[in-house]
Amino acid sequence: MLPQATIKSPSNSNAPREWQLEDLIDFDFALESASKSGKISDHQHREAFLQFQKENDRNGTKSNSTERSKAFRYWLDKQRQRPPLADALPGQLFCRGIRTLRTLIYLAALLSGTLMTAALLRYDGTQPTNVAGFLSLLLGGQLVLLAATGAGFLLRRFGIIRWESGIIAPGIHFCLNRCVKWIQQNVQEKSSAESRLRMQAFLGSVTRKHSHYQAIILGILSTLLQSFGIWFNVAAVATTLFLVTVSDRAFGWQSSLNLSSQEIHHVTQRIASPWSFILPSIAPTITEIEGSRIFLKDGIKTLANQNLVSWWPFLACSLLVYGFAPRFLLWLGSHWFVRNRLNQIRFDSLTCDRLWESMNKQELRTSGSALGKPENPPPPLEMVALQEAPPMSEEKKEEPYALVIVEPELAKRSSQNKIDTAIHELIGWTVSRWIKLPDETQSSAVFWEQVEPIRNEASFERIVLIQEAFQPPIRETIAWIKELRATQAPNGKMMIYLVGRPKEAGRRQEVCETNHQVWTQSVDALHDNNLAVSLLEIIDDNE
Template structure:
């Protein structure tokens, strides 16, 4: 029950949500509600108990496990694997490749630097500067940015790296969209726009992509340092290597020895002789005009333990620490997901809302005309036992805050014909909205700011539960609709639920008619392309 989420789980969850969209398009909302309710009652509730005792992240995790099992049973013989499994395999492969590339790069660079012809010893300062100082500078920049973000309490989204990667990613996707949409049909262009909008809607998940990249960098750094250490030890073991130091600044051997002791402090207590003494430092100083004749071999080989320990202490161990930091940061980012977004609320409600099936059985007469047999009430155990009306499919909107009003915007051409009392009653019974205020907008000659004044008043007086926008599904969404939604978002705030409530083509009896499934799909895709994570589209009367 306490199994943790990972990125592969989130990828599979998004995959099954996309598959559910196709199922909703073919068979309607009722098929999803029936399947998810069966999963909850038959598999989840016997193990975990009632919904009140189960956090959403665990409930969704159990649902995902059941859907994976169903997928393997249905598609296992076809050899198809889930995208989450592909992600895990590709991530493991990338980590191995990056580590091996770092290992080869470190070994190659150190091996080329440690080429000794016997005429002039290798300069300690070049080795130390390239493999220790340069890495310390890079790690110091990473650590400094991390500490600065922590002190300023800045989120991951505000970092320069995140902004750069996000901007490059979105520009790359926009460029690909412009490149390929010329050869796409109108339907394909709509699907592509909805996909890009879905990426923008899941900005909180985009931060998770920073940590895998950060972890890859640290694995490459660990491989690089191991390559440097391995090449150095191999050269020392199988070849005659001489190290010396020199400087035109006329540094004294005492100053160099003091600096070496300070650098060796982290490991001197564990390996006391892993750095050269003052006498060895004096004996390994190179003066070009004097040559190498006066240098002793014992002094020239006394530097390699110091150099290897320096690479381990200031190169390898910080990379391991940053790797642990990346793993912990990724874990915390996954744990911070609240699993109460608009894409998950419908799933939670489908599983926990009792259903009453009243579908009649159809028989065929001799003349080929179907006869509808009155159905027997099929009341789910634990569900409501009164009433003959079929239960309305669960809506995605969460119940509004009890004291915060819900504002329903109705276009001018619909306002007079709309049965507001029946409409409000449906909103209360189906979606749990409390106090609903109907607002007329789109009157000829009336500015939009005046129509939206009730929203501003509600926000200023203590909050707004949610905003509903009534639209006719048979009329395609226009640019004006998108502009209106953006204006509503600016007034309501970033996290206020915003729902486009759709009705079908009006009839002489009522305008509250069911929505055509294809029209509902088009509206959802167009609204997903807006990129608002708290915007959803729901039919008032289920198709």
């Protein structure tokens, strides 16, 4: 009997859906909850994985069942059925917030577009709407922003500026940094160590999340901005058409410069060129232009009515082509960008690795029943998840070598083999190297000398630091961890395993909750996705 039989399959799918932002937020929440509660190695993850594979087999899904993205998506659906995720669903909350914001933006766009256009088209029989003013107020700002966006894209495309640089992201960073600095200066010295540490950890995780979601959130913001533009232009065009249809409106142009009608006609022809192939007549003729020129001292009584109304098709088309169309295209582009980014997420952070490891690790359970019921004999010793265990994932084929770093005193007391086995059990890494930290007689340079020749080895991609939890994370240790992380490749991982204080020969106490919390929060403050803290039970050799 396999344990997965007890799990209900998710009601919604045969194959997992694509990732949405809502899913990603929920996934991060569930993963963090599992990590913080020490349930990252829980057998339920394995059960979910076996269920996922079974469903794939049943549905004849050809997709590679070892693909993390799909397996994690399935795992997420399972997590959504149980606490704490079932009680919180932060992704749903976030998306509901975004939907509300979107509705407000639509309303604001419609309102502002209508009011602005109506104000510009105001006509009391003496002063026609100035065409240049109409276009520059309704389209000028939009075109400037569009030009800036285009220029920014081109500069990035040709590598003149970095993709990360711009106005919005650095602006957010600047504001965040100022806030953090202010908090540090004004609050931290007065607050207790506990609240200070909690605040640093919070800011660290916010920054970490921000970097993780940065592109996606900027994409969503862009979508919202483009939506505003679309609905603003729709409102402007609709208002123009409506007012022209139901009321008397007049348009004209004026200039203090000695501009001729021909020059203005030339400009209007240029502006109308995008639609001139389909609708060549939607641009005023020279006569109409000449007939709609206004000299304030003469008034408009001498101007013909047909000339004064001849501009509106041109203005409406301008709004559609230069206002609505680019916004719509940018909106589509932003949508594509967000979707693309969501699909590109690799789920290769350290915590994802740990979850993946526990999903892939075969679980052996043994159980027995009481004797003395011959009519219902007890089953033999039960071996669970061995016969039907799926083949090991492709990732397992590559041996994940790791480097262990340890304090000299701890190295003296503990058994290297036992620690290596424990690490392999917990995270699936194969320890291939050990490095002892320098003792009090050696300089810190000794450590870096040991590290230098192995920096390009596979083991350097996965570092395990065994740390006695009762030694608090002083700044020097944290700075050293940061330096070590900087020497690893960008996707390199580091796991800090905390061990308790020695109790009696061979035994160690459990890590106290406060020490665990202090270490976790200090590491959280480093906003590093590939660095995590967990507990390790070890047995000392020489006490």
